[in-house]
Each structure stands twice: as C-alpha cells, then as structure tokens.
Amino acid sequence: MAINKVEIIPLGGIGEFGMNCMGIRYGDEMIIVDAGMGFPEETPYGVDISIPNFDFLEEYRDEMTAIILTHGHEDHIGALAYILKKYNLPVYSSRFTLALAEKRLIEFDMLDDVLMHRVKANDIVEIGNFKVEFIHASHSLVECFSLAIHTPVGTIIHTGDYKIDDTPVIGKPYDLETLGRIGDEGVLALLCDSTNATVPGRTPSEMAVIPAFEEIFEQTEGRLIVSTFSSSLHRLQIVFDVAHQFGRKVCVLGRSMLKNIEIAAEQGLLKIPHGLSVELSFARKLADDEVCYLVTGSQGEMRAALWNLATGSYKGMEVEKGDTVVLSARIIPGNEKNISRLIGNLYKRGANIIEEKRRLVHVSGHASQGDIKIMVETAKPKFVIPIHGEYRMLFRQKEFIKNHVGSYDDNDIILIENGNVLELDERSAVVVEKRELYKTFIDEESMEEIEYDVVRERKKLAYGGAISLVVAMEKNTNQLNGEPQVTFEGVAGIDPLNGFSAQARKSVSDAIADMKPDHIANRTMFKENLRIHLKRFVQKELSSKPVIVTTILEV
Ligand SMILES: [Zn+2]
Numbered sequence: 001m002a003i004n005k006v007e008i009i010p011l012g013g014i015g016e017f018g019m020n021c022m023g024i025r026y027g028d029e030m031i032i033v034d035a036g037m038g039f040p041e042e043t044p045y046g047v048d049i050s051i052p053n054f055d056f057l058e059e060y061r062d063e064m065t066a067i068i069l070t071h072g073h074e075d076h077i078g079a080l081a082y083i084l085k086k087y088n089l090p091v092y093s094s095r096f097t098l099a100l101a102e103k104r105l106i107e108f109d110m111l112d113d114v115l116m117h118r119v120k121a122n123d124i125v126e127i128g129n130f131k132v133e134f135i136h137a138s139h140s141l142v143e144c145f146s147l148a149i150h151t152p153v154g155t156i157i158h159t160g161d162y163k164i165d166d167t168p169v170i171g172k173p174y175d176l177e178t179l180g181r182i183g184d185e186g187v188l189a190l191l192c193d194s195t196n197a198t199v200p201g202r203t204p205s206e207m208a209v210i211p212a213f214e215e216i217f218e219q220t221e222g223r224l225i226v227s228t229f230s231s232s233l234h235r236l237q238i239v240f241d242v243a244h245q246f247g248r249k250v251c252v253l254g255r256s257m258l259k260n261i262e263i264a265a266e267q268g269l270l271k272i273p274h275g276l277s278v279e280l281s282f283a284r285k286l287a288d289d290e291v292c293y294l295v296t297g298s299q300g301e302m303r304a305a306l307w308n309l310a311t312g313s314y315k316g317m318e319v320e321k322g323d324t325v326v327l328s329a330r331i332i333p334g335n336e337k338n339i340s341r342l343i344g345n346l347y348k349r350g351a352n353i354i355e356e357k358r359r360l361v362h363v364s365g366h367a368s369q370g371d372i373k374i375m376v377e378t379a380k381p382k383f384v385i386p387i388h389g390e391y392r393m394l395f396r397q398k399e400f401i402k403n404h405v406g407s408y409d410d411n412d413i414i415l416i417e418n419g420n421v422l423e424l425d426e427r428s429a430v431v432v433e434k435r436e437l438y439k440t441f442i443d444e445e446s447m448e449e450i451e452y453d454v455v456r457e458r459k460k461l462a463y464g465g466a467i468s469l470v471v472a473m474e475k476n477t478n479q480l481n482g483e484p485q486v487t488f489e490g491v492a493g494i495d496p497l498n499g500f501s502a503q504a505r506k507s508v509s510d511a512i513a514d515m516k517p518d519h520i521a522n523r524t525m526f527k528e529n530l531r532i533h534l535k536r537f538v539q540k541e542l543s544s545k546p547v548i549v550t551t552i553l554e555v
Helices: 054-060 080-086 095-107 176-185 206-219 233-245 255-266 305-310 336-348 369-379 391-404 452-464 500-514 517-521 523-542
Strands: 003-012 021-027 029-035 049-052 064-068 091-093 116-118 124-127 130-137 144-151 154-158 187-193 224-227 249-253 291-295 324-327 352-354 381-387 420-424 429-434 439-442 466-473 485-489 547-554
Touching: 003 049, 003 054, 003 154, 003 187, 021 054, 021 144, 021 154, 029 080, 029 130, 049 054, 054 080, 064 080, 080 095, 091 095, 095 116, 095 255, 130 176, 144 176, 154 176, 154 381, 176 187, 176 369, 187 369, 206 233, 206 324, 224 305, 233 249, 233 255, 233 291, 249 255, 291 305, 305 336, 324 336, 336 352, 369 381, 369 391, 381 391, 439 452, 452 547, 466 500, 466 523, 485 500, 500 523, 517 523, 523 547
Parallel strands: 029 064, 064 091, 091 116, 154 187, 187 381, 224 291, 224 324, 249 291, 324 352, 466 547
Antiparallel strands: 003 021, 003 420, 021 029, 049 439, 124 130, 130 144, 144 154, 420 429, 466 485
16 A cells, blocks of 8 residues: 555664664655675574565565665675565665675576666665665775665665764765755654664774784784684775785685675775785795784684684694784674684684784774764754664663753654564654564575574474384274384483383373274374373473474384
C-alpha cells in the first residue's frame, strides 16, 4: 500500500554490532541503505557470519528501487551478494566502495548481472520519490559517504560510519559545509552512528598515531611487524610513509590486505613510493632493521597472517625472539579471547608487543560524543534516531544529546530496534509496528546459507549430545524383532559399566509391549512415541536433554 509518510525499517545494525542494513520507504517505493554482514555469537556452532534476513523484504519486492552503500566495510557491504541474489537492484556508491563490492561479487560469479552506479561526493541522484545527496564523510576507510535523502516529507540524513576528522591522512576532512547547508534548508531526521557514543570528547584524527609510529620505528632495532585492519587505509598509508622515512622496506602479508592495497593504489588513494613494497622472498634477505612486515590478523583470527606467524605455521616466515609486534587496532567485542591467545603465542616466541593501551598506535574511525555534538548542531534535525551499535550505545547517544546538545527532549530522540517500522512525517516520528526479525547464518567455507533450525539443532547437540535408537519390527506381525539398539554420542553420565544402556533397551522394549497394535501400525505415530518415551526416560535417569534420533527398520 502506498504511504504518504516516510517509513524507516532497519533489518540489522540496531542493538548489535555489524549487519547494517535499512529500508527507507515512501509512497510505493523503497531504497535500501547498506547490506552488511555480522559476526554472530553462534560461532561455536559452525557459523562465522550472519546476514540480515532478506526474506523480510519479500512484501516490498515490487517497491525496491536501489541499494546505496555508504562505504566499503564488511559490516556494510558483506551481505550484498545475498540481497542481490534475491532482488536484482542497481547499486550506488563511490568508486572505491564499488571496487571492493565487485571483488566480492566476482567470488559469487554475479558481477555481470548487477548494475553499478559510481557516484562522487556532492552528486545528487534521483531515484523515484527520493533524491539522494552524497556527502563526503571521514572514517577509518576512504571514499565514505553520509547521505542526505530528500523525500516529499523532508530530508533524512543517514551518517553512515563517520568521525569528524579535520586532518585525515587520505582525502578531505568531513564535509561540514555541505551538511550545514542542508541543515539550514531543514532536516527532518538524523540517523546517527552510535558506535562510540559512550566515549567523551572528540575522536582523534587519523594523523594522531604518526608520532607513536615514528618513535617506534626510530627505537626498534630488530624486525618490525605491524598488524592492523586490512581496510584501515589511512593507517596503511602511515606505515608506508614512516617505513620509507626510516629506511625500511614494507612486506605485506595477508590476502585481504594485499587486495585492498592493490585497489587503493590503482585508484591513486594510497601513495606508495616505487620499490618500497617488497615480496617475502626479497624481505627475508634484508637485515632486521631494513624491513617492516604489514600483516592481517589483529583480531587473533586463526586463518590470518599474524596468527600463523605467531604459531610457526606461515610458510617462509615466523615471529622470532627480538621481533617487535605492533597491534594497531582496537579489540572488536567478541574477539577478546582470540587476541589474548595470540598475544600469549607472541610472548612465547620472545616478541615485544606494543598495544594501543601503551602507545597511541590506534584511533577509532567512529564519532565520539564531541563529534556527535558537531553533527547534530550542524544538521539541526527535528528528530534524532541513533543507529549502528548495541542498545547500550544507542541509549547513551540519546542521553548525551538530551543533556549536552541544543533543545532535544525524550520525544525528539527515538530509539528503535531491528524489525521496527518507524513512521515519520513533518510533525511526528512514531514506531507503528514491531516485527520479529531473525538472522540468516552463513557457512564461511561454502558461503551458503544455513537454516536457523540447523543452528538450533547444533546448539542442542552441543549441550546434550545425541542418542540413536534403532528398532527392528516384523512387517507381518508388528512384533519387535530382537532388542532395540541404543547408542550414545556425547551424552554425560553414561559409562559402559553402569548398565544404563541395558536399562534404556529394556525400557523401550517394555514400552513397545504396552502399546496398542494400531499405534504401532501407524509408523509415524510409533516413531514419535518412541522418541518421547526415550526422551522422558533419559531426562529422569540422567537429567540431560540429548537430541534423540529414532529409526524403524522393517524386517
Ligand atoms: Zn565502517
């Protein structure tokens, strides 16, 4: 049904870290902002990646007109292939973001089917009812946008990920001038990044880490290994620059980092002096103080270069006594244990470790409270809607703005959740519907979707183990043929000597003897009754809830 209000419907990224995706709807048209992946808590059950549940969009199939990507981080573009598989929509973004997105689509063999529109900062693109204006934003990545989405009921600003960086290493500062002009014309709502809303003050500029790096390069005599996010382009540029300044070559290890550097260098975003970057075979011949390794794996990821270097499983190179390892990254929530294990392994090998706690070797790419204040005061929106972050961060953004910025009260700052439908017009902003929204899980090996039920089943297996019951029945008489077979996998409380198996077999035999013949003849009912019987028996005897698999054989 066509509507004359704007609807904002987040599919992910609200109340959680990652998986950013949002539908914005007016009339009978909807645009999608970002399609990101997330990193679910269900990792122990064999899923490393989650994406929004795009089936949710089925009812809008005929209304959707475009996907707009704010920037190229995985939590904003990582689910692009999956949404495009379901809905073939044109994609709009910067040259760099599209280049990253294209690399992903090639892996899915989808590139030829997708229409990509390259846009630049300050472009205005008309998409049906919407006019989308791209505002240059500063962040830890390059060519990022905030969006001004002009609709018939007013302008909505989506900040994307941002910080107000006056001196980025690559590109220009955040374009406050354009934001201010749009603010003066009137802004209905500001959808504002909350990732760092709990942090007081301003987020330091990307430039702020240079002195610490200069010191480290100056003081280090042995080999230097710097690990950072493979997409932190400003940081990569700094490492190249400082290495050059102190006479070290740079050897990059890690596929994702090599790929990002290749794209960014091709597009002239990264500037690497000729001959500075060297292959591993060349680097190994250099003296310890003539080389710096720039590697992936700052989060302790077990497939990344740094983990392999720290555990002796990287071909042709390992961390040795006297090496200095710089972890130029923050800990992403959920990665604490992996990073701790990584650091333990590095210490075992005799490396010296420099973390952000000890030296200023990392700055965030997200807006702190001081940046949020500048954002709100420049855009001057009627309503603020905190996005991108756990609920705690959204809440703290609301509190901060209420207490420290202009004249905003409870009704002006609206906290929403994934699956909410927020309706906006010139005067009001109201959540009119709250829908249940599940995640979709992805298997990292095959990149295929895993059903929610499969993960639920795996969880049950992990907690309770499994019991297999096989019962052989005579076809003609419906009598039990021999003893039932009961086998256990990972069920606590059973050992071969305590007779539990024999008790379980007897209990099932007795139960079958008590059943009515027509209940046995109906095999579906028979099977289910056996399962329930055994489940109750196990629960009573062992107080555990294993998954029970019943098989009936006809003999
Ligand atoms: Zn980002």
